[in-house]
Amino acid sequence: MDKLKAMQLFVRVAELGSFSRVAEQHATSKSMISKQISSLEEALGARLLQRSTRRLRLTQLGEDYLQRCRQILRQVEDTETYIQEFQQVPKGLLRINAAMALGLTALAPAFAEFMRRYPQVELDIQLSDQAQDLLEHNFDLGLRVASQPFDSSYVGKAITRFSYSICASPAYLDLHGPINQPDDLREHQCFEYSYFRSKHLWPVGKDAVPVGGRLKANSSVFLLDMVKQGMGVGFIPRFISHPALQSKEVVEVLTGEHKPEMTLYALYPVRHFVPPRLSCLIEFLQEWFADHPYL
Amino acid sequence: MDKLKAMQLFVRVAELGSFSRVAEQHATSKSMISKQISSLEEALGARLLQRSTRRLRLTQLGEDYLQRCRQILRQVEDTETYIQEFQQVPKGLLRINAAMALGLTALAPAFAEFMRRYPQVELDIQLSDQAQDLLEHNFDLGLRVASQPFDSSYVGKAITRFSYSICASPAYLDLHGPINQPDDLREHQCFEYSYFRSKHLWPVGKDAVPVGGRLKANSSVFLLDMVKQGMGVGFIPRFISHPALQSKEVVEVLTGEHKPEMTLYALYPVRHFVPPRLSCLIEFLQEWFADHPYL
């Protein structure tokens, strides 16, 4: 029996309060969790969790054991980090959560290059639209654009800044007329992005411009596609619009006007020792985006 | 891969300086040790041991890792001891080293009773004539009669005191005459015990009596057998002669005379936390020998 694995799972069960949820998160079966915990209990000769079908609660002993497990596991991890620090080549697994749109666009080539440069590092990348709790889901790193204010149990590092672009297709502009100054937007089909704060005010130029349109979606990638099809004007993060702008599928308007910028943050749980592969990745991303700015 | 097991084996390898010796001691194969260490190294991505066919030496990293392994393993052990302390019933494995003659005689019934009383405790009892190093061989407990002076890394607890008996067979005494006072021994066939300090002087009565004979052996059990066969007189620990005296196969002489006593010690390595099963056994032995004295 792999006691360390059992201890890890026990800690997770204690944290999530459910065998099933741990099973889901770790991409394994309920029966496996059940067996691991049972054999751990048997080995100790003590019951760690009081199970009722609806609720799990830690035994008094379980509470104590949990503390000690955490300490032991942290020590094991620190030891391995320590060893890694002496290694020239970073290796190991990084579990990363990133915003879907980011992953599909700006991050993909960066990760590709990272994997080429550090062949011993494995990546497990989970793209999701809503920000996941890193500790809850056991992520080593979250990549988010100016997401929720950082909890004190996380470290946030700025990776790069992104700008927005206001895009339309050439066909659309031919049909509906040019956009030369912010106020021209009032007369256009301006798409609404669901997660944008001030949905009907686009922050362009000195003041925000009130805009309107018939389309609202929660995906900038989708909106860009609609832009390509000549349906209207989009306020699109540059990392999304970049390829379409390059290929001239869409054109940018109001390039000279002031628009807000976003900051891409790397978030990670505070730890005694940050594994080299993690600090290495963060450093790499900073360098990479310095060389490939989306501004 | 069971990392804890691998770490344990690595520590043993570092201590013994040889894969083969670890394999012997743990009753497993060289290949298994080799594989465990290799996979540990692979998991860490670092070489822990520099192997040459004749010599093993720890890498710098190996040194560091060894320290940390020890700490982790100690912590795991302490945690389990802690859990045990909350359990009503002691359980687990005790590895015991005891003097051969003791094990074959006085200890056997004591251990039998202990096992009946604590059915969850497993015993691994190794009888040997020369005292084994407990740490070296991973013993939890050593049972020795006034053995080597205790190292400071061991705790020694007195379990009981044993007396000696001077024994002969009735037939022998009929043939060679009675033994009524210490000086009578000078005229008899007195067996010599190899490990006895002053081989030719038996400490009986006020002074030691010089004795002589034709038989010398390194086993009191063997000597007793020779006594039974009427070959001479033996200076035999009572725990060995006891059954033969009870059955009248041999008789004791010079019962009133002063003879030295031996003390049976329980030796165990000093630890932060003594596992309950161990303190339980020691306590049990003290009680058992209080009820079954060999004096």
Add this chain to the structure above:
DNA sequence: CCATATTGTTTCCATAAAGGAAAAAGAGTT
């Protein structure tokens, strides 16, 4: 300097253990 003995590694194979799917069992809820 070479045979030898000893030690770690590798290969191959049999056995044991781990892990998943699905059925079963348990317990709260409607």
Add this chain to the structure above:
DNA sequence: AACTCTTTTTCCTTTATGGAAACAATATGG
């Protein structure tokens, strides 16, 4: 009482573990 959600058990497949023996490597002793 039926239903739902969760854990446990059972059964089976797959994986991995561990040993024997052959192999490779090296210090020792003659």
